[in-house]
Amino acid sequence: MTADATTDIREAALAALRQLVGREDARFHDGQYEAIEALVAGRRRALVVQRTGWGKSAVYFVATRLLRDGGAGPTVLVSPLIALMRDQIAAAGRAGVRAVAINSTNAHEWTEVLARLDADEVDVLLVSPERLNNPSFRDERLPALVRRVGMLVVDEAHCISDWGHDFRPDYRRLRDLIAQMPPSVPVLATTATANSRVVADVVDQLGAEGVTTIRGPLARSSLRLGVLRLPDATARLAWLLSHLDELPGSGIVYTLTVSAAVDTARLLREQGHEVRAYTGQSDADEREESEGMLKRNEVKALVATSALGMGFDKPDLGFVLHLGAPSSPVAYYQQVGRAGRATESADVLLLPGPEDRDIWHYFATASMPDEERAERVLSALGASDRPLSTAALEAVVDIRRTPLELLLKVLDVDGAVRREKGGWIATGEPWTYDAERYGRIAAERRAEQDHMLEYETTTACRMEFLQRRLDDDTAVPCGRCDNCAGPWISAEVGQRVSESAASALDRVGVPVEARRQWPSGLDRLGVPLKGRIPAEEQASEGRALARLTDLGWGGPLRELFAAGAPDQAVPRRLLDACVRVLADWGWQERPVAVVSLPSRTRPQLVASLANGIASIGRLPYIGELAGEPGAPAGRPSGNSAFRVAELHDRFSVAGLDVPAGPVLLVDDLADSRWTLTVAARDLRRAGAASVLPFVLALRG
Incomplete structure (x- = not known):
């Protein structure tokens, strides 16, 4: 040229x-x-x-x-x-x-x-x-x-x-x-x-x-990085309530889960802060409106999951704060890079939590394809003489919709399946699970998590640390972060604010939505149920003490349901909290009896919870629904059709004196809600005027 x-x-x-x-x-x-x-x-x-x-x-x-x-x-x-x-x-x-x-x-x-x-x-x-x-x-x-x-x-x-x-x-x-x-x-x-x-x-x-x-060099001279380690979620929320307005301009408060974003935004609004929640579950129009409000500085912050991430463009974003750490320095750098693009200074603050590792592990394992599931999908598609929609395939392979969709994408990219207008087909191309590749990815993710923990505790320059994790050879101390220039944030929180935060996190009660429709594909599994569940066989809206991911009661519930945790009687603190949920329920008619579901893994917990509620509420406990020996417990990994098929006709009300009034149905954990739905149907058909499900924890 x-x-x-x-x-x-x-x-x-x-x-x-x-x-x-x-x-x-x-x-x-x-x-x-x-x-x-x-x-x-x-x-x-x-x-x-x-x-x-x-x-x-x-x-x-x-x-x-x-x-x-x-x-x-x-x-x-x-x-x-x-x-x-x-x-x-x-x-x-x-x-x-x-x-x-x-x-x-x-x-x-x-x-x-x-x-x-x-x-x-x-x-x-x-x-x-x-x-x-x-x-x-x-x-x-x-x-x-x-x-x-x-x-x-x-x-x-x-x-x-x-x-x-x-x-x-x-x-x-x-x-x-x-x-x-x-x-x-x-x-x-x-x-x-x-x-x-x-x-x-x-x-x-x-x-x-x-x-x-x-x-080019990745240093961001406008960013002032800091880490504030506080003992628990109450202390972190109290700090945010006290200091949010001191942060410059408007910005983003990142959380690791949808429920944390929604709950934090609600609590901040109740204390007079102009914030909005922003998650992947928010309506598309609502997300667009929230983005515009942040860009126009009409809110102090969006409380967001990673759904507000790559490429969001607000050059004068004044701060990025994390309640809980992302799983790698690379992801953290990407998110904090939203701030200070056209300003001389922006504050970046990380408030890590002890629950971060558990959340990292959940998301890391949820995104990885599973060999046994992949073989099930390929077998089902190979046996079909026509394309199968995702919904139809879900009813055949016993894999929930979200992980099934991700697995189909992986198999599609690998050439083993193909998406056609009528659904999915198997291509017939040989496919082998690349265990070595996924093992390398998993190992690298664990290493990245360790690097994130190192970032939280390093005494060296934080910007230099992030640059070196991204292999930026130009990295030198920034002179601005809390390690270079000294802490620039106060950990002090007033007594009134601490009490307000504790009260907010002590809030109990989460609605458990009732199922109204049977899943499709039950006929293929030999179950004669389809369409809308008759009103006279439906459960009423229920209640849970809290979600496992909640900021407040989620902590003690996660300990209770942790892998390897022993079965035990319900702790008095949790039972008292459950009583508060029942007192605030606002049902149209008070239940006249308590019944519980049989539990394979936590029989002592469920029985003590049901008996405790019955005793405090002065209600008769009429016992637990009988289940056939070996009755499946509704595996969390299964999809809706398979879970209903496992549970159909498995419970029995024989021997129970089911009253004609409302019945409180007690269990430990609700996931898909199909166990509660099937049990409620049995109780309604046995004469209960209504069934009010109550569980300790709601997953998700």
Whole structure:
């Protein structure tokens, strides 16, 4: 390429950058133009690893503008989160780039989007990795799009790698997509969170010789990092109630679980703080509204799970606080990188909890495929003469919906199954469980968890620690964190606030929603139940003392139900709390008797709980439902149809004097609620006017 041509590209790129950022004095950061030049002039494949706020999106939007001006086709941008897509579309518009998305929230716009794409009126198409395997998109749209694509961009590219901190099976499918691209089509992968192992793996996934890798220092001079170790959840919440308003600007309070986010937000609001909860279970419109409120500083904070993560763009975010630690320094760096992108200073504070390890273990094991389950799925699909929907397959293989969907994605990426319009089919390709690979991933995750614990206790510079965990050789002490400059936060909490926090966490009672519909597929399992459960056979809404994941009573309940914990009589403290739940229930008619469910693992706990409630409430305890010897207990790992099939006709009311009034049905733990549903049906059919389920703990 001639010097004049190079100059022309640089001038055009600089003009596009200035339009994007809205400043005539804007200049490229180190590495930005080099990446653009590699894509536009060299038509190469590139990996950009730069800290959050460096301007990775400027690289692909400016490159898109130049490529489109040169006659290239549209850019396909694979983006992992809907919140991120919204910000990317807004940023593209500032650069004069026409960007549109196809995702689960805008199905009503797909026809228009596809028509614009066909008319070449789209510069950037944003899709999720999951969308690439949607049968109609994959088979009808993707081949034509691949033929005319001008550039492929993979955002948050660490997800491609086994070593990335997110386990997104659909991201692994991108290697096959990249392989379909003509060598002349540039491919860009970007991330802010990649150590050397992830970098090497992503370069390999890009599948070409001479990948241009641009990696900059990851230090964030605006961030002031600190760790505050407090004894328990009450102390952490009391600190937050006392000091939230002292944190600069508006920000994010991260929690590890949905229930913790919802409960913390509720407690903060009750104390007069303007906050909102943000989780993956929040309504899509509500999430979008919450994002806007935070960006406009209309709330002090969003109390969020990791659903508010990659790519959320609020340059002046003043703080990020964690109630509980993420499972790795890499994940932590990614989340705290939301703060201080366009401010001189932002506060980052970690309040770790003793329960963090248990939560890490749960999520780590939940995302890993299981060999025995995989074989069940392949066997069921192989025996079927037609595609099976996920719901139909669930009724055959006894795997719950969420882990089944994840397992199908893994098998799909591995080529063993394929998603068709009518459901899933087995491809017939040989498949072997890669135990060595999953063992390596599990070992690395355990090592990352240990590194996170080291971060919490290190006396060295915290920013330097994070940089070195990401293999950043430029790491030096930051001079700002609590270890470099001394603690900048007070652990003091007033007595009144401590009492308020303790009172809030001492709150008891969680509704246990009643099942109204039998699961599909019971006929295939020989159970003559289907459709809506007759009103005269339904349970009423029940109550639990608390969820296992709750901030307050979740702690003692987790100890009671921990693996290996002995069966014991219900502790008096828990029994007294249960009585408070019953007193506040507000039922239409007080129960006239107590009955309990048989328990294989905790018979003493259930019997003592039922007898204790009956004694304090001066109600007759009429005994426990009889169960056939060896009756299944409703395995937590099973899906709905199989659990109902196991429980159907297993209980007996023989020998029980079931009254005609309301009956309180007592058990220790509710998970799927099918055990309570089936037992309530038996009691209603035996004459009980209503059945009020009560359990110590609700899972999740």
